[in-house]
Amino acid sequence: MEKYDLIVIGSGPGGYVTAIRASQLGRKTAIVEKAELGGVCLNWGCIPTKALLKSAQVFEYLNHASDYGITIQGKANADFSAIIKRSRDVAAGMSKGVQFLMKKNKIDIIQGTGKLTKDKKVEVTGADGKKTTYDAPHIVLATGARSRELPNLPQDGKKxxxxxxxxxxxxxxxxxxxxxxxxxxxxxxxxxxxxxxxxxxxxxxxxxxxxxxxxxxxxxxxxxxxxxxxxxxxxxxxxxxxxxxxxxxxxxxxxxxxxxxxxxxxxxxxGITPNIENIGLEEAGVVVEKGRVKVDEFYRTSVPGIYAIGDIVPGQALAHVASAEGIICVEKIAGHNPEPLNYNNIPGCTYTSPEVASVGYTEKAAKEAGYELKIGKFPYSASGKASAAGQKDGFIKLIFDAKYGELIGAHMIGANVTEMIAEIVVARKLETTGHELLKAVHPHPTMSEAIMEAAAAAYGEVIHL
Missing domain, CATH: 3.50.50.60 (FAD/NAD(P)-binding domain)
Known part of the structure; x- marks a missing residue:
């Protein structure tokens, strides 16, 4: 029986990141995957959808070229199969990238379906039905989730x-x-x-x-x-x-x-349904609560030596959350002293047009939590860069605790906001106040200036409104 220091079941952005960090920390690591490396996010979610959305954006630019003083002869056509092919090629390239990372970090890839046994080992069933058992003192479950089905909307895969x-x-x-x-x-x-x-x-x-x-x-x-x-x-x-x-x-x-x-x-x-069936939770005695695996702040389950991260545990079902959880989990295993994850400082992004990005409390939730608020809003219609880019839909909204000036929420809609939200996440991590944010000089002309202007608006100092 092959022995490892750590085995990860599932190779999505939770699993493969966990495996790499474990390897960096000197642990002999293996990862079990039944489909493509990179999981749903990389193959069927975050990455290929962004490729599709980019094609849509380019198509929209072509259709509105005249708005930018450019004349195109004839009509632009969206070649659907070519758009889909580009998206699949992007995903395939990223999956190969994960393969390279596994090799680089000397992580063994075990192809097949992983399952816990009652004596806390991992049984892997290959495509040929052959079962092999692997042993490790630490097993991390990162099996992710799938599309949720409603009873009155059964998916047939066609219509x-x-x-x-x-x-x-x-x-x-x-x-x-x-x-x-x-x-x-x-x-x-x-x-x-x-x-x-x-x-x-x-x-x-x-x-x-x-x-x-x-x-x-x-x-x-x-x-x-x-x-x-x-x-x-x-x-x-x-x-x-x-x-x-x-x-x-x-x-x-x-x-x-x-x-x-x-x-x-x-x-x-x-929505999604966590993949917690047929992974041996019952056999191993792992406690499940409300359809999620119960874990502590370092992702330890009810069974010593078994851990769980990502979409199968409570918390936001997001790729970057799974990655952060996996890193914290293995650093704790390695005897480090990682800080538990602050689930109230996790950014969420929606890559529509206009884009949406947010972190922390909404206005409604902040009021319900008893905060007295200072709110600053700055519209993209007043942004020079947004006007020049022809993307004036949207605004930046910042929510501050009136008492201490703490930035408790940020809500953005408009071009590039999914790139801009990270500034707020870092600012909140550093416990930055509204005044510090508005006194930090932002480059002109950029969409990001709207963050400084929104902070200024909250404190009655806005210049461009």
């Missing part, structure tokens, strides 16, 4: 699809209903609409991107409607009929009004 199929359709649908307006649903709604598909976005809650600050949600809905997306909030899909050539989707509003929409495809984007 009712999840995110995987949305990335690899054979031909572009003429019409699509997207159910769920979180990051995945909103990004696909933007992409398909941008390349010419008629998109209806259905959200059960009262606002799209419902985890975001209400003002951001309303701005994105306005931008989406302006772009031609039908946005239906406070609505749910009650039934689907796939018997004809098209899908008939029955949608009911909270007021009880029902309507039926016909579409080529329904994309179900109603």
């Amino acid at each position: 009712i699809i999840g995110y995987r199929q949305a990335l690899t359709l054979d031909k572009q649908p003429a019409s699509m209903v997207v159910v769920g307006s979180g990051a995945i649903g909103s990004e696909f709604a933007y992409f398909y609409n941008a390349i010419g598909t008629k998109v209806t976005l259905v959200e059960y809650l009262d606002n799209i991107v419902p985890l975001e600050d209400e003002e951001v949600s309303k701005q994105l809905a306005t931008s989406f409607k302006k772009a031609g997306i039908d946005v239906m909030t406070g609505s749910e899909v009650t039934s689907v009929d796939t018997s004809g050539t098209k899908v008939k989707v029955t949608i009911k509003s909270k007021k009880g009004k029902e309507e039926q929409i016909e579409a080529d495809i329904v994309l179900s984007a109603v």
Whole structure:
């Protein structure tokens, strides 16, 4: 039986980062993966979707070239299969990159499906059905999650699809209903609409991107409607009929009004389900609570020597969260003294157009938590760089605790905000005050100046409004 210091089950952004950090810390490490290295994020999520969104953005630029004083002869066409191929090629290249990192860090890749045994070993079943057992004093579970299915919206992979199929359709649908307006649903709604598909976005809650600050949600809905997306909030899909050539989707509003929409495809984007089945949790005696593996602040499960990170534990189901958790987990195993993760300082990004990025409290949550607030807002319409770029939709909103000047939340919508949010994350990590932020000189002309201006607005010092 092969022995290791540490075995990781799952090679997504949680698993492979964990393995690399363990190897850096001198541990003999193996990683078990049943599909492609890099997991869902790299192969079927974060990376290939960003490639699709870039194609959509380029297409939009071409269609609006005249706005920038450029004349294009003839009409730009979106070649759907070429767009999909580019996205798959980008994902494949990144997966090869992870393979290189495994080799560089001397990590053994074990192909197959990993499972805990009752004597705390890892049993791996290969594609040929052959079982091999591996032993390690430390086992990290990083099995991730999959597309959640609703009982009244069963995915058949053809007419009712999840995110995987949305990335690899054979031909572009003429019409699509997207159910769920979180990051995945909103990004696909933007992409398909941008390349010419008629998109209806259905959200059960009262606002799209419902985890975001209400003002951001309303701005994105306005931008989406302006772009031609039908946005239906406070609505749910009650039934689907796939018997004809098209899908008939029955949608009911909270007021009880029902309507039926016909579409080529329904994309179900109603969240994720953790992959905790058939990985040996029951056999090993690992405690599960509310559908997630119960862990402490260093990701130790109820069973000594077994750890869990990423989408299968409580906390935000985000790639960067899984990576951070894995690093903290192995540093603790190695006898270091890592700081536990602050889940209230995790940035969230949605790569629509305009982009959305946020961290910390929303205005509503901050008020509910009892804070007295100072709020500063700066619109992109007042930003010189945004005007020059022709991207005036959006704003920066900063929320400060009035008593101590602590920056407790930031909510951004507009071009480049997914790159700009990191400034706020670092500022909050360093416990920067509003005054320090507004006195930090920001370069002109940039979109990032809007952060300084929003901080100034909160304290009555804004110059450009």
